[in-house]
Amino acid sequence: AQKVTQAQTEISVVEKEDVTLDCVYETRDTTYYLFWYKQPPSGELVFLIRRNSFDEQNEISGRYSWNFQKSTSSFNFTITASQVVDSAVYFCALSEAKWGYGNKLVFGAGTILRVKS
Amino acid sequence: NAGVTQTPKFRILKIGQSMTLQCAQDMNHNYMYWYRQDPGMGLKLIYYSVGAGITDKGEVPNGYNVSRSTTEDFPLRLELAAPSQTSVYFCASSSPGAGNTIYFGEGSWLTVV
Numbered sequence: 001a002q003k004v005t006q007a008q009t010e011i012s013v014v015e016k017e018d019v020t021l022d023c024v025y026e027t028r029d030t031t032y033y034l035f036w037y038k039q040p041p042s043g044e045l046v047f048l049i050r051r052n053s054f055d056e057q058n059e060i061s062g063r064y065s066w067n068f069q070k071s072t073s074s075f076n077f078t079i080t081a082s083q084v085v086d087s088a089v090y091f092c093a094l095s096e097a098k099w100g101y102g103n104k105l106v107f108g109a110g111t112i113l114r115v116k117s
Numbered sequence: 118n119a120g121v122t123q124t125p126k127f128r129i130l131k132i133g134q135s136m137t138l139q140c141a142q143d144m145n146h147n148y149m150y151w152y153r154q155d156p157g158m159g160l161k162l163i164y165y166s167v168g169a170g171i172t173d174k175g176e177v178p179n180g181y182n183v184s185r186s187t188t189e190d191f192p193l194r195l196e197l198a199a200p201s202q203t204s205v206y207f208c209a210s211s212s213p214g215a216g217n218t219i220y221f222g223e224g225s226w227l228t229v230v
Contacts, residue, residue, distance in 0.1 A: 033216035045221040102148045103211050107159030
């Protein structure tokens with residue numbers, strides 16, 4: 001069975017600090033997809049990134065970066081120079097890669113990030 | 118820029134009542150999903166559909182029903198509401214194909230008292 005673990009329940013940082021959110025996953029599939037979503041206080045889910053299991057290149061998008069390490073089954077998310085607007089719940093999710101069966105996501109419990117000014 | 122639209126946004130139900138959460142998407146996505154999010158938890162899949170007329174159970178289907186008569190709409194029916202169904206419900210959609218991005222609606226807050 002697939003499982004996603006986000007061990008950090010809550011993280012508090014001061015503005016401009018760097019912060020890394022951890023994500024560890026379990027799957028027996030050799031092909032799978034990993035996602036990060038952001039849930040701001042308003043409650044909607046905002047897609048941040050998708051990564052397939054064959055692409056281990058790190059990704060950088062502005063202040064956001066992602067480190068995918070298949071050897072340790074981890075897909076960690078780093079925010080550089082955090083800002084108050086980054087305060088949100090962040091979810092890591094895993095999807096199997098089976099055509100015709102829907103892209104069903106298995107979510108971690110989420111990490112609450114609080115950025116203080 | 119409608120995307121995935123859910124109604125209602127907030128609802129209070131009494132125990133034993135029934136209701137339908139509506140979901141519509143305008144992206145011509147074949148795949149649609151219903152998730153629930155309990156406090157402090159990640160989202161869990163209730164039901165999903167890979168096309169009109171095709172639905173299947175997710176991880177937590179008990180107490181719910183769905184139908185998919187059109188590509189655009191995917192309503193979720195709660196029969197005999199129970200306090201355990203107090204949650205935030207998210208509808209989502211994606212295009213066919215493994216690993217495609219799933220887009221979520223803004224959520225429906227449901228309280229059963």
